[in-house]
Amino acid sequence: MPTIRFIHPDGSSREFDAPVGSSAMQVATGAGLHGVIGECGGSAMCATCHVYVDEAWIDRLPTPLPNELEMLECTASERLTTSRLSCQIKMSAGLDGIVLRVPATQQ
Ligand code: FES
16 A cells, blocks of 8 residues: 655654545545644645645646645645645555655644
């Protein structure tokens, strides 16, 4: 099963199994990970699942759809070129080991 490693702002990290087809947000919230909220349930309507994708992985993700790009303008923490909504990151075998950084705040 693929895994995701989340890195917190303080440098600590946690790794989780991530079933193929699940979103990174679902994996984080299901594990009770601090710092990823997912208030809208994954419909790209809240931006509380904002993450920074490690630069080694950013080009392996599909291009964001217009609704994701729109919500990325509403992130509580600074938007970077590596910003994505974790609810829009669907896990696949090719994303095994992806590294996502949790922003300092989501609200
Ligand atoms: S969970 Fe709301 S935008 Fe991702």
